[in-house]
Amino acid sequence: MIQMSTWQRIVVVLTVLVGLTLAMPNGFYTTVERHNDAVAAMEGGAPATPELTADAAGWPGALPSSLVNLGLDLRGGAHLLAEVQVEDVYESRMDGYWLQVRDALRDARDTVGTIRRQPSAGDELKVKISNPAGMAEAVRLVRAIATPVVNLTGSFDNDIEVEGAGDILTVRLSEAEQLATNDRTMQQSLEIIRRRVDEVGTREPTIQRQGERRILIQVPGIGSATELKEIIGTTAKLTFHPVIGRTQNPNERTTGRQLLVPSIDPQEQGTFYILEQTPVVTGEDLADAQPAFDQNGFPAVTFRFNPSGGRAFGLFTAENVGAPFAIVLDNEVISAPVIREPILGGSGQISGNFTVPESTNLAVLLRAGALPAEMTFLEERTIGPELGQDSIDAGKIATVVAFIAVLIFMFLSYGTFGLFANVALIINIGLIFGLLSLIGATLTLPGIAGIVLTVGMAVDANVLVFERIREELKTSKGPARAIELGYEKALSAILDANITTFIVAVILFVMGSGPVRGFSITLGLGIMTSVFTALYVTRLMIVIWFERRRPKTIEV
Missing domain, CATH: 3.30.1360.200 (Gyrase A; domain 2)
Structure with a gap:
């Protein structure tokens, strides 16, 4: 006899209700977004103006307010590809070493004579000594200030290389230290850019390293690439x-x-x-x-x-x-x-004929800290909101067309059972958006493609179950037993197909970046919700229908 225990029914119903409740704010996107912005502004200390109060009251605080973040291609925004001039850091490092070299040679003036710094390239430090006979001792003393650098192989290299020729002592960064300096510079640049962008309240920016010295910056919802450059493009060295x-x-x-x-x-x-x-x-x-x-x-x-x-x-x-x-x-x-x-309180004020936006941006830059090196912008694009809206409209059309086509196909192919699968498909889409809202994922155009693909894949499990039920009905088994065996014997095929696809989605997420990750997230979540709705939601609907109708025969 086909059946589901009471606790199983409760778990399925509660899961569906929670998922659809989490997805509900996305149906009122603009209202909820204004509510979230107003609440965040007032929690940050902004005065409760009538506009902010009205926006905050526009959505009940008792309901979920998490939204699916829209990516750059859907919301519009700014795209920058910057190259960090890591060589700028070498010169400041050499300036720092000069103090150490001077102190190391000062106590050996009887041997090396007087010392004087000479003009040199940015990645070198040249020091002239008045007694060339003491060059060997000078090299020994300066080498003593070197510190070890651990490289990727686990071996130790010194951070500086020292050599002497005539009366000129030359100090330069070792290759291992240059690599370590480059890595630290890139990591610091990434963190400072992220802090600066977060300060202005943008949503879900993409800030990631590309190659050895490039940084990709994509910020949805910002006005233009020029505005983004004003926020992050200056070193703000105070x-x-x-x-x-x-x-x-x-x-x-x-x-x-x-x-x-x-x-x-x-x-x-x-x-x-x-x-x-x-x-x-x-x-x-x-x-x-x-x-x-x-x-x-x-x-x-x-x-x-x-x-x-x-x-x-x-x-x-x-x-x-x-x-x-x-x-x-x-x-x-x-x-x-x-x-x-005397200014003993540790605080002060900077005034300099600023405008309000300029003073705000300067405060943001100072709070975030100075970039360690200058950045050159190799690529910049501004994606207007109208282009993002076109993408959303195209995605909606594709999703609706695929959705309607699948609904019609399932109903014509399986009748009443097809209607059950269609209801589960609608619930499945709601659960996907509920999960996206819960984890704070960003929806991109490839992500919409993943949802469209999920619509087609979602009924695949139901097709396997229904076809198996048809086969069992041909062996003269009763309808209840045929339904029970249909779910049992189709389970292995459903799990095999979806587990292998889920593995592919995980590999895409781990190995890919940007749009590929957006596709893999919606695909992976869609696989999980599809299996849940196919195995439990449709089964619950069929059980309830069967208990009420008690049919002697069924047609699938």
């Missing part, structure tokens, strides 16, 4: 320097430990500041930065240092009351206030 003087001469001569930096203040057009090269504090010492307004009501940025930066800044301002100091952003002086009193 430093605070003592001011030595000012000049109108762009060719003013300075010493080796001084900088000549232009001012971007419109009231100081053509003015250049002479600054000490070594900054008092840098943007790395910032703990927080927020957009604000100054005492005159103009947009500004307030900042707060971490404890070590706050102590250094407080000590400097206490010793230099009445003297100016320069706030330098990306090699431009944005403000040069006079220290009127």
